[in-house]
Amino acid sequence: xxxxxxxxxxxxxxxxxxxxxxxxxxxxxxxxxxxxxxxxxxxxxxxxxxxxxxxxxxxxxxxxxxxxxxxxxxxxxxxxxxxxxxxxxxxxxxxxxxxxxxxxxxxxxxxxxxxxxxxxxxxxxxxxxxxxxxxxxxxxxxxxxxxxxxxxxxxxxxxxxxxxxxxxxxxxxxxxxxxxxxxxxxxxxxxxxxxxxxxxxxxxxxxxxxxxxxxxxxxxxxxxxxxxxxxxxxxxxxxxxxxxxxxxxxxxxxxxxxxxxxxxxxxxxxxxxxxxxxxxxxx
Numbered sequence: 001x002x003x004x005x006x007x008x009x010x011x012x013x014x015x016x017x018x019x020x021x022x023x024x025x026x027x028x029x030x031x032x033x034x035x036x037x038x039x040x041x042x043x044x045x046x047x048x049x050x051x052x053x054x055x056x057x058x059x060x061x062x063x064x065x066x067x068x069x070x071x072x073x074x075x076x077x078x079x080x081x082x083x084x085x086x087x088x089x090x091x092x093x094x095x096x097x098x099x100x101x102x103x104x105x106x107x108x109x110x111x112x113x114x115x116x117x118x119x120x121x122x123x124x125x126x127x128x129x130x131x132x133x134x135x136x137x138x139x140x141x142x143x144x145x146x147x148x149x150x151x152x153x154x155x156x157x158x159x160x161x162x163x164x165x166x167x168x169x170x171x172x173x174x175x176x177x178x179x180x181x182x183x184x185x186x187x188x189x190x191x192x193x194x195x196x197x198x199x200x201x202x203x204x205x206x207x208x209x210x211x212x213x214x215x216x217x218x219x220x221x222x223x224x225x226x227x228x229x230x231x232x233x234x235x236x237x238x239x240x241x242x243x244x245x246x247x248x249x250x251x252x253x254x255x256x257x258x259x260x261x262x263x264x265x266x267x268x269x270x271x272x273x274x275x276x277x278x279x280x281x282x283x
Contacts, residue, residue: 036160036211040153106220107229109277110213113176114233116270118240120183120263121206123248127186127259128195130252137192144195151203152210159211168215169281175209176271178202183264187257216281240266 056065125145132141158164164171182201189195213233221229244266251259274281 033160033162036156036158040156040160040207044149044153105277105280106216107232109273109280110172110216110220111232111236112273113172113270114213115236115240116266116273117206117209118237118242119244119247120179120240120266120270121244122241123244123259123263123266124183124186124199124202126245126248127252127256127263128199130249130259131195131256132192134256140192143192144199147196148199148203148206151200152207155204155207156211159208167282168212168219169278172209172212172216172281173274173278175205175207175212176267176274178205178208180264180267180271183260183267186260186263220281 052065056068128144129138129141132138159171166174179202182198182205185198186195189198217226217229217233244263248259248262251262
């Protein structure tokens with residue numbers, strides 16, 4: 001348990017420091033592509049890693065599966081160590097930028113949005129699982145959740161092609177709009193297949209706004225504060241995840257309908273924040 005806690009504590013700073021590096025590595029011309037690939041790889045890892053671990057544990061042993069995970073982490077650390085040149089840290093941002101009201105308002109908007117995002121995504125996962133379990137097929141909850149992830153991956157990769165000329169603030173609002181309009185249809189879904197159809201579109205909306213958030217951070221936070229800004233997002237998302245999972249888990253014990261309404265409510269709150277703060281999010 002201590003090792004797991006230590007590993008979990010290392011994740012937020014790794015993610016926060018890695019996000020601005022994508023921008024540097026990709027270069028200005030491929031910044032959106034870098035952010036899109038980052039988002040798509042994260043979704044793909046969430047799908048494939050449980051399947052890989054389960055398969056190895058079934059075919060060999062759980063201990064061997066754990067050893068593979070450790071080896072993967074060690075090799076990744078080695079590649080980072082070898083590939084890092086230890087360049088000079090970015091210069092501190094100008095004082096007028098640190099105090100800019102637009103910076104504070106825009107960052108505040110996406111931080112609160114990520115709080116709502118974590119709440120509805122975690123709540124949805126709990127609710128879908130509870131709904132499948134109530135039908136005696138809890139394992140089939142993976143089908144609509146995987147469909148949602150594939151929708152997110154597809155739109156994330158599409159965003160990276162640069163075919164959309166819309167600015168990130170517009171795509172952020174568009175993603176939230178897709179999510180909030182589609183989530184209520186889960187109340188009408190009566191089968192796993194219907195859930196999958198609805199959630200693949202919800203996932204597409206998530207992918208659209210998720211890539212847009214990465215791009216917005218490049219405009220809202222100066223380079224010297226990029227890691228700090230992203231840490232605020234991950235912290236808010238984690239807090240929302242805890243609230244959404246706990247609240248929807250409690251409601252799902254008596255029926256999934258009320259839990260789904262709460263999930264849609266979390267998404268609605270995020271959309272209201274995005275719309276009301278759209279001026280601060282514009283480039």
